[in-house]
Amino acid sequence: MSTLNVILTHQSRAAVENMLTHWNRIVPIENIAVAYGGPLETFESIEHPHKAFITSDRLRTTDHQRERQSYHPIFQAIAAQKLTDGHEHVHLTEFDHIPLQNNINELQETFLQNEGADVLGYAVRRVDRTNNPHYLTHLHEARFLDFIASISVRKDKRAIFSMLGFGTFWTKKAFLALANVDEPFPIYLEIFMPTVAHHLGFRLRSFPASSYVSSQATFSSPQVEKAIANGEWFVHPAKDQWTATTT
């Protein structure tokens, strides 16, 4: 089995190189793809064979929740460039989600297999009928449920799900199926990814909450050293990891 790690970043060339050096200690270089959302000149200067430039305004939002930021352009770019060829799984993550274990993809693949799942994410929740603000604002538009019903193979076409955007893990089949669905109007990524996957017939499960440490601490900190020793999988959101240090 092999997993393609798609890492979303907008950082400088030096920061991206630091990030790739770290990831390449853990997984082979052919298992890493960069999805770049920063300036075009920086993208062109990044010397990595597997990379995609994401131009869409749907990714480049300021108020991510209210502008309903989307990762769908990443799915489409990765699928269009056939970067998933030769892989069975896709790990879609962000630059500040730092892997702490050397066998990280193996841990994810095993967990996916044990759960019999197609999609894994953090804080996967069913949110219909609840006070979840993203659900409520989407429900305000009648076309939202119409869209879900139009793609659904499920009996209950009103089931809506939410999960966090970073660190999602997919079978290739589920990833490409989602890439193949058009986003007909803006739908926030935390709602779009799990809800569409569920209604296409795929099985969603949550990673254990303990599989990442919620912290901005970087590698040199005692907190991260302790997390590594405890077998934690990731630290997030370590936004200064690649700019503050040379790995």
Added chain:
Amino acid sequence: MNHKLRKLANQLVVVAAKLIGSQIRDHRTNQPIGKAILLPFRGKIHLLGYHCPQEHGQHVIPEFDTQQRATYWKQTIVFTQQPEPDYPREHPQRDPNPSE
């Protein structure tokens, strides 16, 4: 400035809800599932400053409680939550062939 004031007011409501809000319990499990100020106003019930102790939050579903004995003068709104998603894989059904 207006935006900053509004943000500050929102934060104050959240802090007030943590301090003086009602403890909300899941009606099915009796587990505490957060705190909020419940405010009836103009024929609606507003949930202010809902805060859930669990990381990333689990949201609540309001519903009327069942009644063992029919009482005409009082009904109660309670809260519960969606269960953890655990749905099997489901494959698309074959399109029915109109000629069959």
